[in-house]
Amino acid sequence: MKKIFRGLLILLLVIVLAVGGLFGFLTVTEFKPAPVEPLGFFGQSAEELPALQEGQSLRILSWNIGYAGLGAESDFFMDGGENSMSADKATVQRYLDGIRGQLGVGDYDLVILQEVDTDSKRTYRIDETQPLSIGQSVHALNYSCPFVPIPWPPIGRVHSGLLTTSEYKIDEAARVALPCPFSWPLSTANLKRCLLVSRLPIEGSDKELVLVNLHLEAYDDGAGKIAQTQQLMGLLQEEYEKGNYVIAGGDFNQTFPGSLDVYPMIDPEYWTPGVLEESSLPAGFSYVYDLAAPSCRLLNQPYNPADTAHTQYYIIDGFIVSPNVTVSEVSTLDLSFANSDHNPVCMSVTLE
Numbered sequence: 001m002k003k004i005f006r007g008l009l010i011l012l013l014v015i016v017l018a019v020g021g022l023f024g025f026l027t028v029t030e031f032k033p034a035p036v037e038p039l040g041f042f043g044q045s046a047e048e049l050p051a052l053q054e055g056q057s058l059r060i061l062s063w064n065i066g067y068a069g070l071g072a073e074s075d076f077f078m079d080g081g082e083n084s085m086s087a088d089k090a091t092v093q094r095y096l097d098g099i100r101g102q103l104g105v106g107d108y109d110l111v112i113l114q115e116v117d118t119d120s121k122r123t124y125r126i127d128e129t130q131p132l133s134i135g136q137s138v139h140a141l142n143y144s145c146p147f148v149p150i151p152w153p154p155i156g157r158v159h160s161g162l163l164t165t166s167e168y169k170i171d172e173a174a175r176v177a178l179p180c181p182f183s184w185p186l187s188t189a190n191l192k193r194c195l196l197v198s199r200l201p202i203e204g205s206d207k208e209l210v211l212v213n214l215h216l217e218a219y220d221d222g223a224g225k226i227a228q229t230q231q232l233m234g235l236l237q238e239e240y241e242k243g244n245y246v247i248a249g250g251d252f253n254q255t256f257p258g259s260l261d262v263y264p265m266i267d268p269e270y271w272t273p274g275v276l277e278e279s280s281l282p283a284g285f286s287y288v289y290d291l292a293a294p295s296c297r298l299l300n301q302p303y304n305p306a307d308t309a310h311t312q313y314y315i316i317d318g319f320i321v322s323p324n325v326t327v328s329e330v331s332t333l334d335l336s337f338a339n340s341d342h343n344p345v346c347m348s349v350t351l352e
Contacts, residue, residue, distance in 0.1 A: 026188035031144040033192060037175040042129070043137040046169045051203040056351050057328070061106060062249040062317060063344035064114040064215065064296070065132075067123050067160055068096040070341040076299035077151045078219060079271055084155045085122035092123050098339035100131050106346065108134065109167045112196075112213040114251045116163040121156035129163055137165040140175040140196040142215060148189045162196040162213045162250070171208070173198045178231055181217060181224030193217055193228060195235065195248075202245075202351070209351065210239040212248035218271075225254055225274040236320060237282035245351050246285075246322035251296075251342065252276060256289040259315035263294055270298055270312050281320065288327050288347055289318030293334040296342045303337045317345050326350045 052058075066074075069092055075081025086092050103111060111134055117123040118139065129139050141161040148155035164173070178193040196213035214232060217224035232248060239246045254274035265272060276287065289295075294313035297303060305311060321327060329348040337343065 023185050023188070026145070026147065026149075027184070029146050030188045031141070031192055033141070033175060033177055033194070035177050039138050039140055039173045039175055039196075041136055041138050041170065041173070043133040043165065044135050046136055046171070049136055049167065049169045051169045051201050052209055052351065053203050054205055054207070054351055057348065058109045058351070059107060059346060059348050060110045060112070060247065060249065060319070061103070061108045061344050061346045062112045062114075062213075062319065063099075064251040064317060064340065064342040065099050065116060065128075066340040066342060067115045067117045067120065068092050068099060068126075068128055068339065069117075069123050070299060071095045071098075071339045072303040072337050074299060074341070075301050076341075079298050080269075080300035084151055084153075089124040089126075092126060095339040096126065096128060096131060102333070102335065102339075102344065103132060103134060108346070110211060111163075111165045112211070112249050113163040113165075114213070114215040115160055117158075117160045119157070119159040122158065132163060132165065134165045135167040136170050137163060138170065138173040138196065138198060139163050140173075140194055140213075141192075142194045143191045145189045150189075162194070162215060164196055164198050164211065164213045166198070166200065166211075168200055170198050171201050176235070178216070179224065179227040181220040181227070191217075193224075195232065197235070207243050207245065209245045209247065212236070212246070214248060214250035214252070216251070216253045218253045222274055229254070229276070229280060233280055233282055236285060236322065240282065240285075240322045240324075244322075245325050247319060247325060247349070249319040249345075249347070251317050253316055256287055256315050256318055259289070259291060262291050263313040263315060266309070266312055270300065273314055273316050284323035286321055286323075286327070287318060288321055288330050289315055290330050290332040290345060291315065293332040293343060295332050295345055297337050299341050305336070317342055319345070319347050321349065324352050326352050
């Protein structure tokens with residue numbers, strides 16, 4: 001009995017030391033970005049591209065690409081599924097090729113993408129920014145962790161973030177940190193959300209187009225989304241008061257007004273997004289979204305539209321525009337979630 005007890009004690013000590021060592025490692029290596037960080041560009045240089053003009057029309061695409069790992073065959077453990085990554089590298093490459101193909105046929109002037117990996121175990125260390133760049137491009141990390149210890153097998157190394165790519169000249173871009181709702185130790189291996197703010201000059205004018213790429217909190221208790229949304233709205237209003245054109249877009253992880261009437265929650269146990277309120281908008285600003293097709297599906301199982309009892313849809317992707325931006329069209333492109341758990345949303349606007 002003494003030998004058994006001693007063996008169990010040694011095993012317990014090893015487990016405690018291993019867990020303590022892991023938390024120590026994650027604490028030392030935790031991603032702690034500054035409140036505002038200037039970002040560098042890649043792809044085409046600004047000198048190769050034209051500047052925007054007042055009165056110009058633009059086609060803008062927003063798409064959470066699910067790191068090219070969450071296509072139609074996928075589920076995800078945080079949504080009630082089982083998996084944390086695609087089955088193999090060939091599947092990731094197929095999804096990535098499909099995403100790149102869609103960007104190539106749309107004649108988009110500006111593209112803002114979310115969940116774009118640069119060096120992650122879950123996407124087999126593929127740098128997804130290069131094939132998805134259509135012009136002058138900038139990437140902002142919002143998830144950087146050398147080892148995410150959950151689930152089993154663990155997610156492991158993650159480097160991922162927001163990608164903005166433009167056919168027009170960008171003068172400056174910055175990563176603007178958003179409030180993080182998680183405290184230690186959860187914060188050590190969690191996302192550090194941000195806004196990717198790009199400034200595009202307007203020819204012959206002191207005005208700029210301020211383009212904000214965003215991906216707000218998903219799995220918090222709701223307070224994080226509210227705080228992040230408040231900061232976003234404050235920044236939008238501040239930039240408009242300077243005389244700028246302002247467009248924000250991405251994955252809000254909150255439903256747009258009226259969308260729950262079209263795509264209601266079918267099970268209270270499913271992941272439930274927050275709700276965007278009209279009253280949250282700065283005066284004169286507008287939400288821009290499309291109710292004709294869902295922008296996101298729940299990843300509780302591989303995509304099966306025939307299984308209506310277990311297929312949950314959402315409209316959580318779209319845009320916010322300032323009063324001096326006129327919207328002529330918005331459309332969610334129904335791609336049947338072939339290469340991502342989100343459908344892209346395209347908007348046509350004019351800078352008045």
